[in-house]
Amino acid sequence: MQTIKLNNGVEMPQLGFGVYQIPMDQTAEAVYQAIKIGYRLIDTASIYGNEKETGDGIKRAIDEGLVTRKDLFITSKLFILQAPEEKAEKTIEQSLRVMGLDYLDLYLIHQPYGDVYGAWRAMVAAQKSGKLRAIGISNFKSAKMIEFVGLNDVKPQINQIEVNPWNQRVEDQKWHEKYDVQIEAWAPFAEGHHELFTNQVLSEIGQQYGKSVGQVVLRWLMQRGIIALAKSVRPERMKENIDIFDFELSKKDFEKIEALDMKESAFFDHDAPQQVEWFMNRMKDTEK
Template sequence: MSSPTIKLNNGQEMPQVGFGLWKVDKADCADIVYNAIKTGYRLFDGACDYGNEKEAGEGVARAIQDSLCTRSDLFIVSKLWNSFHDPERVAPICKKQLKDWDLDYFDLYIIHFPISLKYVDPSVRYPPGFTDENGNITPGKATLESTYHAMEELVDQGLTRSIGVSNYNGALMLDLLRYARIRPATLQIEHHPYLVQQKLLDLCQREGIAVTAYSSFGPQSFRDLGMKLGHNTPLLFDHPVITKIAEKHGKTPAQVLLRWATQRGIAVIPKSKSEGRLRQNLENMGFDLNKEELEEISGLDRRLRFNDPLNYGVPIPIFA
């Protein structure tokens, strides 16, 4: 069992269904990655902010050692955190992350958030966060353009095969395309029926930029963080529109939510510890929704964003 691929604008093939490493405990991460590879996953979406890249790399190494896959079979994604936006900091942190993964290159390396924060040396605190070494939120001085040009140099140096961005809006994407020497291969955004962002999706499609959705299940991903908005929002798994369509097709609500995205050309990165749900998530392309069902699900849009720093009590209005 494997995932279909999306052809990126540089010719690289990216699996359309991957495994997201956000909130995967370090203690379980190596085993979970190994089991996901055994199930058929080939794309793994990580970040230094997740604090589990070393353990994820251990799972990858074990899978390669046991001949479950080769390095070239895999598509490994990681991200540049906000406190490493200064151009001279980009290559060193990328190299550190590669060392944590025990890899020679990333398949895709993306800017995590469009905000520069003060540099904090990894020897002082790692994984990084929104605050500096004194617990303050201190803006950095790097522009997004200067950071992106440093990202392009990572491609030149062979440290990553593709670069992209995450959490950018339409205006930032249009600006980026004016100065990019290497066009972004992907945009990663929060995307679920409560936050469709169709105009942003249309822009990326016109410009040949692949879109990866995170938090495909909406509030489900945020309830265990104690986020009030997550607890006060009805679960998509229980929404009558989703459950009705799932019952009709003999699928789970999770499969319907993922298929709503993948059928519209979007990549997804769900996660699960359960082998059964791992398999179900990977199998989401085994059926098709009709046009009316796709539109009915998209009609649930509330423009409701969960992954906003303001929702975590971090006073950085990135999405204002």
């Protein structure tokens, strides 16, 4: 698997497997299959409700000798309520316990709300003590990322944000390169929104190489130097999505994809009042 070196020297696989929206009773099997197929980067979050099952799938793969813990790169995330320093410290411990792991390879602040500075202090301490190899943020817009880098001694290694053909984040990538914060793409397929998988431009690009739309999109992210997470519960699609290292998109292909950019989220704006309201309600739900 191709890797990318983060700003603290840690090497991270460039393509990974995400478990968001995988039902709890299917997660362990999906994670196990993904590892068997060749994925080494696995992405979950406390708010996904399937950290334990993700850990179960990892344990099975290790127990069966498919991989060792060192071969894997495991990510989880801290939700808003868990942000204040002491709570964040406990949440890190809880994620480790629930997943049955001694350390996580990457831990992220999931949303740019709540006491992100308190959370960061706890994460920096956990990184120093070896519980977290890399730490980062998620869903921080470039302006917020710059503020966060400016006000902390330790800068994030990663910002996990939405990147797909409808929301290409070209300007954001330049800002992240300037500050040496690596972009990791969530929803690379925009979860199929705007009929991504049957898009004519992407299909025609793929036909030149005998590749599918999904493969074109992931290859495009690899060539942009972006880490990408793909999710599928189907082993045949998991195989398809990882089979992207034997072809190269041309400059012309890139120009055609560039023309698809709508420059806005295929889902929602993280700063929209109704979205923040939803986060707050979700936060209260998790407290119950």
